[in-house]
Amino acid sequence: MIDANLLRELIVSIAYNDDTAAYKKLFLLYHKRLLNFSITITHSKQSAEEVVSDVFMKLWSNRNLLPSIENFHLYIYIATKNFSINSVLKEKKRESFSLDEAAVDTQNMYCNPEELMITTEMQKRIQSAIKALPPKCQLIFKLIREDGLKYKEVAELLNLSLKTIENQMTIALKKISESIRFDLSRTMN
Amino acid sequence: MSPSRFWNLLAKKIAGEATAEELHELESLLLANPDWAYQSEQIQQLWQSKSDTNQRESELAFEQHFQRMKEAGVNLPEPEISPANSQTNNSKRKKLFAFSIAAFVIFLITGFILLNTNKTSPVSSIEKNYSEISSPFGSKTKLVLPDSTVVWLNAGSKLTYNEHFGTTNRNTILVGEAFFDVKKSTIPFIIRANTIQIKVLGTAFNVKAYPEDKTTETSLIRGRVEVTMDKRPGEPIILKPNEKLIVANERTETKLNLPKKDPKVVISELTHIDDSTIAETSWVHNELIFQDETFREIAHKMERWYGVSIEFKDEEIANERLSGTFTTETIRDALNALEYSTKFHYSIKGNLVTITQ
Numbered sequence: 001m002i003d004a005n006l007l008r009e010l011i012v013s014i015a016y017n018d019d020t021a022a023y024k025k026l027f028l029l030y031h032k033r034l035l036n037f038s039i040t041i042t043h044s045k046q047s048a049e050e051v052v053s054d055v056f057m058k059l060w061s062n063r064n065l066l067p068s069i070e071n072f073h074l075y076i077y078i079a080t081k082n083f084s085i086n087s088v089l090k091e092k093k094r095e096s097f098s099l100d101e102a103a104v105d106t107q108n109m110y111c112n113p114e115e116l117m118i119t120t121e122m123q124k125r126i127q128s129a130i131k132a133l134p135p136k137c138q139l140i141f142k143l144i145r146e147d148g149l150k151y152k153e154v155a156e157l158l159n160l161s162l163k164t165i166e167n168q169m170t171i172a173l174k175k176i177s178e179s180i181r182f183d184l185s186r187t188m189n
Numbered sequence: 190m191s192p193s194r195f196w197n198l199l200a201k202k203i204a205g206e207a208t209a210e211e212l213h214e215l216e217s218l219l220l221a222n223p224d225w226a227y228q229s230e231q232i233q234q235l236w237q238s239k240s241d242t243n244q245r246e247s248e249l250a251f252e253q254h255f256q257r258m259k260e261a262g263v264n265l266p267e268p269e270i271s272p273a274n275s276q277t278n279n280s281k282r283k284k285l286f287a288f289s290i291a292a293f294v295i296f297l298i299t300g301f302i303l304l305n306t307n308k309t310s311p312v313s314s315i316e317k318n319y320s321e322i323s324s325p326f327g328s329k330t331k332l333v334l335p336d337s338t339v340v341w342l343n344a345g346s347k348l349t350y351n352e353h354f355g356t357t358n359r360n361t362i363l364v365g366e367a368f369f370d371v372k373k374s375t376i377p378f379i380i381r382a383n384t385i386q387i388k389v390l391g392t393a394f395n396v397k398a399y400p401e402d403k404t405t406e407t408s409l410i411r412g413r414v415e416v417t418m419d420k421r422p423g424e425p426i427i428l429k430p431n432e433k434l435i436v437a438n439e440r441t442e443t444k445l446n447l448p449k450k451d452p453k454v455v456i457s458e459l460t461h462i463d464d465s466t467i468a469e470t471s472w473v474h475n476e477l478i479f480q481d482e483t484f485r486e487i488a489h490k491m492e493r494w495y496g497v498s499i500e501f502k503d504e505e506i507a508n509e510r511l512s513g514t515f516t517t518e519t520i521r522d523a524l525n526a527l528e529y530s531t532k533f534h535y536s537i538k539g540n541l542v543t544i545t546q
Binding site (some may be wrong): 005008009012013015016017018019020023024027028031032035049052053056057060061064065067068070126144145150151166167169170172173174176177180 | 192193196197199200201204205206225227228229231232235236244246247248250251253254257258261263265266418421424425426427429432434452453454455456457458
C-alpha cells in the first residue's frame with residue numbers, strides 16, 4: 001500500500017521544486033503496479049512498459065497541475081488505463097477492450113507460503129482457485145488487494161457499478177474459501 | 190442467512206470498506222456459524238501476505254524511461270542532489286541534544302494579555318478604513334474578529350483587516366504568526382502572508398509568516414484550506430488536516446547566497462509531541478517548543494517570546510541543534526537550562542542577550 005503522506009510530499013516536491021529524485025521515487029513506487037495493470041489490457045509486457053513510461057512522461061510535463069488533483073492514486077490508474085487502451089487501438093491488435101479479456105497476472109499474488117503457515121499444496125490450490133475466477137473478477141480482486149484501491153475507486157476506474165464490485169469480491173472470497181475448505185476436509189482424513 | 194452475505198461482509202472488512210454495523214453483523218454471523226471461522230481466518234491472513242517487493246526491475250525500467258525522456262527532448266536533470274531527500278534525512282537526523290523542562294516554575298504570566306475586540310482600540314491609520322491589531326514582543330494577544338472568528342496573535346505579530354470585514358469580505362493581512370479558528374461562513378476568509386494567500390471557509394489552522402524567517406508555514410488542524418503562492422496563481426494546494434505546508438520566503442539576498450539549495454516548497458505532517466500537544470500550535474497554550482532546530486532558529490523564537498535581542502559571538506554555537514520545551518520560565522531560566530546541554534556563556538544587558546563561547 002502506498003503511504004498517502006509520502007505521496008503528497010513527493011507530488012508537491014515534483015510540482016514546486018522540479019524535484020527529480022522525488023519523481024524517481026514516485027516512478028519506483030508505481031512502476032510494477034501500473035505495469036501489471038497495463039498488461040491486463042495490452043496483453044504485452046513491452047507495450048505496458050511503454051505505457052507506464054508515457055504516463056510518467058505526461059506526468060512530468062504536467063507536473064504543475066499535480067497538487068490540484070484530488071485523488072492522485074486513482075488518477076494515475078485512470079491515466080494508465082487510457083494510455084493502455086490507446087496503445088491497443090494504435091497497434092490494431094484488437095478492435096476494442098473488454099474486461100472479460102483482461103489478462104491478470106496472478107503469478108506473484110501470494111508469494112510467501114512459509115509466512116502463512118500453510119502447505120504448498122494448499123497454496124497451489126488457492127492459486128488455481130484465483131486463476132479459475134473470471135478475468136473481471138480477478139482484476140477487481142487484485143486492484144483492491146494489491147493496488148489498495150477502494151471499492152468506489154475500482155468502480156470508477158472500470159466503469160462498473162459499486163454493486164458489481166461488491167458482488168465480484170463476494171464471488172472471489174467464496175471461491176477461495178471453497179479451496180480452503182477442501183484442504184481442511186482432506187487433512188482430516 | 191446465506192453464506193454469500195458472510196463473504197460479502199468479510200470482503201468489505203478486509204478491504205477496509207465495512208461500516209461499524211457491518212462489522213457487528215459479521216461478528217454475529219461468525220458466532221452463529223463457527224465452521225466458517227477457519228476459512229475466514231485463512232483468508233484474512235492471505236489478504237495481508239505481502240507480495241514480491243523486488244525493486245530492481247523498476248530501477249532498470251526507470252533508467253530506460255529516463256533515456257526515452259531524453260530522446261523525446263525532455264530535459265530531466267540527473268536525480269542526484271535532491272531537496273526531498275535532504276529533507277527526510279534532516280528529520281531523521283539524530284538529535285544532538287534533547288532537554289525538556291517541566292513547568293516547575295510558578296505560572297508567571299509573561300505578558301500574556303487577553304484582549305477582547307471591544308477592548309482593543311484599533312490603531313486607525315492613514316485612512317480610517319482599516320483596523321490593525323498587533324501583539325508586541327514578549328506577549329500574545331487573543332482577539333475575536335467581527336465575524337466571531339477567534340485569533341491568537343503570537344508575539345511580534347500584526348493582523349490587518351478593512352472596515353467591510355465580515356460583511357462583504359473577510360480579507361486579512363498577517364505579518365508574523367497567528368492561530369485562526371475561523372467561523373463558518375459563505376464568505377471566504379482570506380489571509381495574505383508573505384508570498385502566499387490562504388483561503389478558507391471555516392477551520393482551525395496556524396500561519397507562521399515572520400518576514401525575517403526563511404519560510405512561511407501553514408499548519409492545518411481541522412477542516413480544509415487552500416494555499417496559493419504568488420508565483421503560481423491559479424494552482425492552489427489544498428491542505429488536509431494534520432498537514433503543514435512550508436514555502437520558502439523569496440529574498441534577494443538569500444537567493445544570491447544560496448542558489449537553489451533548499452527546496453522552495455515542502456509538505457509534511459504536523460509534529461505531535463504527545464497525544465494532546467502539537468508543536469506548531471503549542472505557543473497558543475503558552476509553550477515554546479522546538480525540535481531539532483539550530484540555536485539560531487531557536488534564538489529567533491526566544492527573541493519574540495521574551496521580547497529581547499539575542500546576539501551570537503560564535504558561529505559554532507549558533508549552529509548547534511537543540512530540542513526542548515519551555516512553558517513559563519524566565520529568559521534566565523531558559524538560558525540556564527540550555528547551558529546544560531551545550532557549552533556556552535551568556536550575558537544580559539537590558540534587552541540584549543549576548544551568547545559567547
